[in-house]
Amino acid sequence: MSKDMKELPGTPVSGKELKSDKIITFEWRPNAKYAWSAGIAYGRYLDELKEGRIIGRRCSRCKRIIVPPRMFCEQCFVATDEWVYCKDTGTVNTFSLSYLDADANRIKEPILVAVIDIDGASPGVGILHLLGNVDPKKIDVGMKVKAVWKPPEEREGAVTDILYWEPMED
Amino acid sequence: MTVAIIGIGCTSFNSVTAEVSFKEQMFEAAVKAYADAGVNAREDIGSFLTAAEDYWEGYSIFDEFVPDQLGAVLRSVCTIGGDGLLALANGTMQIETGLFDVVAIEAHSKASDMLTFDGILTHALDPVYNRAFNVHPYFIAGLEMQRYLHETKTTREQCAAVVVKNKRNAMDNPLAAFPADMTVDEVINSTMVSHPLTQRDISPLADGMIVIVLASEKKAKELSDHPIWIKGLGWCSDTPWLEARDWGAAGYTNLARDRAYKRADIKNPRKEFDFAEVDDYFSYKELQHLEALQLCEPGKAGKLAEAGEFNRDGAFPVNVSGGRLGAGNLLEGSALQSVLECVYQLRGHAGKRQIKNAKTALAQSWRGVPTASGCVAVLSNEN
Structure with missing residues (x-):
């Protein structure tokens, strides 16, 4: 509050009052459902995850290998032209320890989110995933990590076919 | 007016296009439009506008998902919440300000991605007076x-x-x-x-993507054999x-x-x-x-x-x-x-x-x- 304002203007409303019939609100839950076409790039990437592999695309102009794959290079604006398998190891580019889940519930054990530059892809190109089997205090930028996959029979062609990435032993 | 259409590109229109993502389709339309106009997306186009409605797409802030496939990464981009002609109008005005010589506009449908078009359309009605009648x-x-x-x-x-x-x-x-x-x-x-x-x-x-390239009078005369004037x-x-x-x-x-x-x-x-x-x-x-x-x-x-x-x-x-x-x-x-x-x-x-x-x-x-x-x-x- 600024020094000129001692009290907030207006009439305060309590949570209880909001839920009472004193205040008129309208509730609605939209019926909005989608099934997006995966297309060529997403489709192949997910198929390969099911097989325990990470695949990217090469741009013949800038020579970058892009993961997750795209059918065009967003920097050069040309079609990418070659599928390239990458390793399931990489380096932590950046990370965060989230103490809120998707519904904004406070959680005690943080979710370890990271962008991981993939070995075999171009520098600065990587995927968004989770870290695991690691002391959160010991995570750092530049840490080498390796994918921990679901057992083959449990994979379904989703990014969650990789459970998490754990630190590599030196 | 002093603005012309110098390039057009599109996909064909189909009831279902399950084999490609909307990004891949938009890329196809953009490549065709830029080739038709004889422009290099990364060097010649100053600004990009798309006409889109988040609920059709199923993304909040759909604007964020368009730069890659239009060649618009790290360029001036905005989305118009309206139909394609409103994007054409805004693109034309951007050129008329003198800020840009060449502007690309885009509008599309990937309606087949919607499972509940009817529910989404109902969501556009007044929630109090018009949604209650099932x-x-x-x-x-x-x-x-x-x-x-x-x-x-x-x-x-x-x-x-x-x-x-x-x-x-x-x-x-x-x-x-x-x-x-x-x-x-x-x-x-x-x-x-x-x-x-x-x-x-x-x-x-139906599904389909359309990209149109606009240019100032000077640029249009320079680049196009058949400019269409707005x-x-x-x-x-x-x-x-x-x-x-x-x-x-x-x-x-x-x-x-x-x-x-x-x-x-x-x-x-x-x-x-x-x-x-x-x-x-x-x-x-x-x-x-x-x-x-x-x-x-x-x-x-x-x-x-x-x-x-x-x-x-x-x-x-x-x-x-x-x-x-x-x-x-x-x-x-x-x-x-x-x-x-x-x-x-x-x-x-x-x-x-x-x-x-x-x-x-x-x-x-x-x-x-x-x-x-x-x-x-x-x-x-x-x-």
Whole structure:
């Protein structure tokens, strides 16, 4: 509050009052459902995850290998032209320890989110995933990590076919 | 005006395109448009605009998902919450400010990604007054058609003649999703949706992407052998109240029309335009729009349609592309589908459906139910 304002203007409303019939609100839950076409790039990437592999695309102009794959290079604006398998190891580019889940519930054990530059892809190109089997205090930028996959029979062609990435032993 | 269309690109229009993502489709349309314009996306285009509606896409802040496939990464990008013609208008104004020489605009439909189009459309109604009745939102078209037929004595058969014409026109448009050789009887005897509106009075949804490149006068003359000049533009919205709107006529067209005609110095639209591409989301809408655009006397469009006046070989061709009814309802993209057809025709590139000596064209849009919003553009191959 600024020094000129001692009290907030207006009439305060309590949570209880909001839920009472004193205040008129309208509730609605939209019926909005989608099934997006995966297309060529997403489709192949997910198929390969099911097989325990990470695949990217090469741009013949800038020579970058892009993961997750795209059918065009967003920097050069040309079609990418070659599928390239990458390793399931990489380096932590950046990370965060989230103490809120998707519904904004406070959680005690943080979710370890990271962008991981993939070995075999171009520098600065990587995927968004989770870290695991690691002391959160010991995570750092530049840490080498390796994918921990679901057992083959449990994979379904989703990014969650990789459970998490754990630190590599030196 | 001093802005021209110098490049067009699109995918074909299809009821389902499960094999490609919307990004891959948009890339295809963009590559074609930039090649057609002879521009390098990363060097020559100053600004990019898309017309999109988040709920059609299923993404919040859909704007963020467009730069890659348009060549617009680390460039000026914005999204217009409106139809493709509104993006064309804004792109034109961006050039007229002098900030940019070349601007790309995009509009599309990936309607097949929506599992609940009807639910999403219901979500566009007033939550308190209009959502409570558990009725499909096409009831709005039923109400409008009823009042229009009542006021003008237009018949259901005359509306059906529009469907027959547009679907037949689509047979010569290789891009079109729903060409058909249909009869008036088949239209009026098709499944009733919201009386007097039948299933065949309604344009079926399709997927398709369209990219258009605009340029300043100087750049257009430098880059293009066949620039198509934007001579006039207008847009307008009526009140959204279903309880108090003009049900008999497309009133939102009036101001858009006046602005566009004034700018283009159009005094006798019927004589000065060689053809028109107007919104035909529902059969009767084409008739309402033709009247609002002063291309015939009020209440007379139905009779003229029945007499073949608006056929491809008639006195005044309308929706030679097939419109939404024949080419497919591309949601915000249909407005650019109209522009696309105007450009093909004005360039003389329309092949089998070419209108001879076409010089000046009209493109008009409506955003569909439940809106009362639309745009008008005047295009010409003469500066």
